[in-house]
Amino acid sequence: MSEQSFQDQGSVRHCHGCGADNRDGLRIKSYWEGDEAICTWQPEPQHCGGSKKIVNGGIIACLIDCHSLNLAIAHAYRNERRPIGSRPGIGYVTGNLNVSYLRPTPIDKPLHLRARIKRLEGRKVWVECTLSADGEICAEGEVLGIRVQREDK
Numbered sequence: 035m036s037e038q039s040f041q042d043q044g045s046v047r048h049c050h051g052c053g054a055d056n057r058d059g060l061r062i063k064s065y066w067e068g069d070e071a072i073c074t075w076q077p078e079p080q081h082c083g084g085s086k087k088i089v090n091g092g093i094i095a096c097l098i099d100c101h102s103l104n105l106a107i108a109h110a111y112r113n114e115r116r117p118i119g120s121r122p123g124i125g126y127v128t129g130n131l132n133v134s135y136l137r138p139t140p141i142d143k144p145l146h147l148r149a150r151i152k153r154l155e156g157r158k159v160w161v162e163c164t165l166s167a168d169g170e171i172c173a174e175g176e177v178l179g180i181r182v183q184r185e186d187k
Contacts, residue, residue: 039063040071040104043118045184046125051100062097062147064104071105073097073147082141089139094165097147098175099131102161105149106179109159123184129158130178139165139172157181 041063047055052062064073075097083090106126111118139145149163157180165173 037065039065040108040118044104044107045119045123049100051096052104060093060096060100062100062104064101064108064147064149066108067148070148070150071101071108073101075145075147077139077141077145079141085138087138087141089141089145091133091135094135094139094173095131095133095175097145098133098149098163098165098173099128099177101147102149102163102175102177103128103179105151105161106159106177106181109151110181125182125184126159126179127182128177129180131175132177133173133175135173137170137172140167143167145172152176 041052041054047053050056050059053059054061062073062075064071077089081089081093103126107124108118110124146166147163149161152160152162159179161177163175164171
């Protein structure tokens with residue numbers, strides 16, 4: 035992709051799920067596709083669950099959480115007609131995370147996340163997200179993000 039990911043434009047570089055500077059993290063990259071956010075991520079052997087062939091459920095939850103909150107942040111910047119990462123910074127924290135695990139998620143396939151804004155209400159945003167492998171949805175999530183004031187350092 036020629037465009038820069040949400041994460042590469044922002045200032046949260048240490049997060050386990052999406053921090054570009056966290057060498058032990060997942061380092062996801064989220065991009066606009068219309069009004070939705072997309073992400074492709076390849077699991078590695080250390081991301082396994084009870085079986086070495088499937089992705090750990092906590093990793094799946096982290097992927098859904100970080101991808102969804104990055105959409106919330108990017109959406110807020112877009113609504114304010116400002117570049118992602120411009121000051122004052124916009125941040126969101128997880129108020130609630132619900133994940134439904136629909137089928138085992140294979141560890142040897144690229145995972146595709148797709149998120150969309152479901153509802154906005156004041157400082158709250160509800161985001162729906164799916165995680166797929168080989169064209170089949172493996173998990174669905176809904177994240178409640180709460181907008182917070184960012185510390186710009």
